[in-house]
Amino acid sequence: MATIFGGIHCLAWFSTFITHQEQLLWRICALAITGTPWLFLFAIFTFDSVALAFIKLPILLVSIPLYIAARAILLVLMFTTLRHLPADAYQAVSWISLVPHL
Known part of the structure; x- marks a missing residue:
């Protein structure tokens, strides 16, 4: 669900923002929301041994x-x-004016 939420925010990738800094910050945060759950799951399922706990x-x-x-x-x-x-x-x-019968 978090990846879908981040993907929806990535749809505004080419939208116009007031400043370039806001656009860049939006893009970075949208990518962070999209990718962070995958990074979390990767760490949980990849580093199972105790020896790799310093990475996990x-x-x-x-x-x-x-x-x-x-x-x-x-x-x-x-x-x-x-x-x-x-x-x-x-x-x-x-x-x-949008209602035809009035």
Whole structure:
């Protein structure tokens, strides 16, 4: 589910952002959300022996905060992009004209 959620955010890859830094941050966080669950599962199922625990533990300890931070950054970016909406977003829609029987 986390990969699907990240994939949905990757759909905005070519969307326009106010600054290049926001676009880059969005792309990095979307890739982090998409790939972090796979990194987590890779670490759990690959490094089974006790000798490889020194590799497994740092991966697990980094992947969880990375995922949480990427989600939080995307949430903040989502609301900050509302400060620069196109002019069409402020036009009122005449709903009555869209209903044919009125």
